[in-house]
Amino acid sequence: MDWPAIGLSIRLATIVSLVLLVIGLPIAGWLAFSRWRWKFLVEAIVALPLVLPPTVLGFYVLMAVGARSPIGRAWTAWTGHSLAFTFEGLVLASILYSLPFAVQPIAASFAQVDRGLIDAAATLGSPPWRTFVRVVIPLSIEGIITGGVLSFAHTIGEFGVVLMVGGNLPGITRTVSIAIYDQVQGFQYADANATALLLLVFSASVLALVYAIVRKPWAVASLR
Amino acid sequence: MRRPVRRTLAAGVVAGLLALGAAPAAVEPPGIRVAAASDLQTVLPVIAERFQRSTGRHVGVTYGSSGNFFSQIQNGAPFDVFLSADIEYPRRLEAAGVAEPGSIVTYGFGRIVVWSRRGGLVDLQRGLEALTDARIRRIAIANPEHAPYGRAAVAALRHEGLYDRVRSKLVLGENVSQAAQFVDSGNAEAGIIALSLALAPTLKPEGTYYEIPLTFYPPIEQGAVIVKASANKAGGRAFLEFLGLPDSLRLMQSFGFAMPAPDGRAP
Numbered sequence: 001m002d003w004p005a006i007g008l009s010i011r012l013a014t015i016v017s018l019v020l021l022v023i024g025l026p027i028a029g030w031l032a033f034s035r036w037r038w039k040f041l042v043e044a045i046v047a048l049p050l051v052l053p054p055t056v057l058g059f060y061v062l063m064a065v066g067a068r069s070p071i072g073r074a075w076t077a078w079t080g081h082s083l084a085f086t087f088e089g090l091v092l093a094s095i096l097y098s099l100p101f102a103v104q105p106i107a108a109s110f111a112q113v114d115r116g117l118i119d120a121a122a123t124l125g126s127p128p129w130r131t132f133v134r135v136v137i138p139l140s141i142e143g144i145i146t147g148g149v150l151s152f153a154h155t156i157g158e159f160g161v162v163l164m165v166g167g168n169l170p171g172i173t174r175t176v177s178i179a180i181y182d183q184v185q186g187f188q189y190a191d192a193n194a195t196a197l198l199l200l201v202f203s204a205s206v207l208a209l210v211y212a213i214v215r216k217p218w219a220v221a222s223l224r
Numbered sequence: 225m226r227r228p229v230r231r232t233l234a235a236g237v238v239a240g241l242l243a244l245g246a247a248p249a250a251v252e253p254p255g256i257r258v259a260a261a262s263d264l265q266t267v268l269p270v271i272a273e274r275f276q277r278s279t280g281r282h283v284g285v286t287y288g289s290s291g292n293f294f295s296q297i298q299n300g301a302p303f304d305v306f307l308s309a310d311i312e313y314p315r316r317l318e319a320a321g322v323a324e325p326g327s328i329v330t331y332g333f334g335r336i337v338v339w340s341r342r343g344g345l346v347d348l349q350r351g352l353e354a355l356t357d358a359r360i361r362r363i364a365i366a367n368p369e370h371a372p373y374g375r376a377a378v379a380a381l382r383h384e385g386l387y388d389r390v391r392s393k394l395v396l397g398e399n400v401s402q403a404a405q406f407v408d409s410g411n412a413e414a415g416i417i418a419l420s421l422a423l424a425p426t427l428k429p430e431g432t433y434y435e436i437p438l439t440f441y442p443p444i445e446q447g448a449v450i451v452k453a454s455a456n457k458a459g460g461r462a463f464l465e466f467l468g469l470p471d472s473l474r475l476m477q478s479f480g481f482a483m484p485a486p487d488g489r490a491p
Contacts, residue, residue: 062405067409182367185367
């Protein structure tokens with residue numbers, strides 16, 4: 001079992017899901033409450049990683065951070081190395097890749113908050129940002145948890161993007177999915193199987209958790 | 225008024241998709257399905273085209289990693305011929321009873337080069353030694369755990385006693401094409417890649433290379449084999465014979481492969 005790779009994936013997914021919660025809340029809030037007529041364009045861009053092959057995203061990230069792009073040259077001039085083949089590079093790519101998994105459930109639960117409560121807060125003199133923090137967010141906590149858990153799990157399972165920009169460095173960019181791929185390629189089927197099984201059990205548990213949050217089996221039990 | 229139009233449109237789209245799906249299957253002649261290592265991507269289209277012209281038989285080539293093809297063929301992938309970058313895979317297939325016994329041939333030897341983008345930091349006059357330059361932060365190679373070109377790159381570095389000095393700079397591509405791509409996109413300053421890639425029309429104008437002597441690394445023996453479950457073994461044999469003709473071998477050489485010595489041994 002490649003424990004360093006598993007540890008790295010957990011570290012990556014934790015950072016990515018925390019960052020996504022921070023940037024996902026305002027984006028989801030804007031998507032849920034804005035009345036801008038071109039809003040659907042932003043919705044489409046946020047949802048893009050759902051339908052784009054990871055290779056497309058990975059390819060563009062690789063090109064964007066390379067020495068042939070102005071962004072890549074600026075970053076290299078500043079830090080002394082390319083963003084490719086670094087942990088920071090993986091964080092950036094994963095944030096882009098997992099964005100819809102955080103934003104969409106959060107925006108959906110924001111949209112379900114009773115408008116009457118928001119209006120009531122407004123008539124009581126609460127400015128919109130305070131209503132958002134004190135009313136909308138607490139009432140949407142399930143959607144926020146779902147978004148956080150899904151983006152965590154999705155980052156753990158990410159493969160194509162990491163393969164494209166990671167460079168397979170042990171302890172830096174060799175995530176658990178890459179480790180499994182290497183084991184399969186190297187015919188270490190027993191090792192691959194052990195790691196894959198762990199990932200399978202983990203993913204099934206995470207999804208069960210998400211659906212439990214949505215369905216609230218404990219709430220049904222308490223009703224009886 | 226609108227609904228019938230929409231329905232007609234939908235029916236048209238469905239009919240069109242069905243036609244698209246059905247057409248090639250109906251027209252295509254019984255061809256030869258080839259699974260080929262990605263380092264053949266430049267030379268094989270030319271050879272396949274010549275073969276088609278002289279025999280009238282269609283050749284469909286799928287490019288990919290030899291290790292993936294190995295697993296796929298073991299699990300019944302419908303290929304007639306497998307052109308591997310590493311003869312070890314055809315040998316294993318033969319041992320597993322999945323390949324036609326006695327059909328393995330060596331069709332060439334891979335060669336490796338140090339490659340960097342034109343105007344880059346690598347002073348290729350210094351050969352492999354150039355990679356120790358502090359300005360070179362990343363060196364891309366194929367993953368030595370499963371890619372033959374990656375193993376050769378590591379062997380050459382060890383041969384020159386440079387491996388431990390450059391080890392921390394190595395970034396691994398999934399295969400040798402990806403290693404080349406890491407350099408071409410400017411994310412790594414240099415790479416050790418296949419000569420066939422350095423000579424590829426898309427990469428040749430972009431970079432310069434230093435050819436690593438064949439004595440620095442164990443031969444990258446490229447082997448081909450006929451798949452036992454193939455429905456078109458005759459076609460596969462004909463293609464392998466064509467691949468062994470002097471004209472094809474010359475072509476392979478001009479695309480960056482070394483040829484076996486007349487006694488069949490490594491060059």
